[in-house]
Amino acid sequence: MNVLLIKPEPYEEPEIREYLQALDCDVYIARGQTDVCRVLSERVIDSIFINLINLEDFSLIRYINENYPKANVVVISEAGVGKAIDNVRRCAFEAIRRPFHLNQFDEVVKTVSKLNKKNG
Secondary structure, X not given: OEEEEEOOOOOOHHHHHHHHHHOOOEEXXXXXXHHXXXXXXXXXXXXXXXXXXXXXXXXXXXXXXXXXXXXXXXEEEEHHHHHHHHHHOOOOOEEXXXXXXXXXXXXXXXXXXXXXXXXX
């Protein structure tokens, strides 16, 4: 499974990358919109984890959903942005709130795998 991490926090990136790789995922990192577009044009991405930092990230989520509808979007956010997360859930696959446990990534990857197999 190909996974794209968008704007991961520097202190979280190594741990998340290692964990996902242990789940047999190929992990790609994008630090900004240019990186996102490059990775999405070069690879078939199954799951996208985006660190929700500001309002511009909502337009990036919308862009991904409109142009890459088969990619499942997972939003990572602070616990204090619950209302924003509820709005994102209308177009995103799932959300992970900080503080998170790495096993939440495992649950999402398993769910996405099942959906991908089901949708062919």
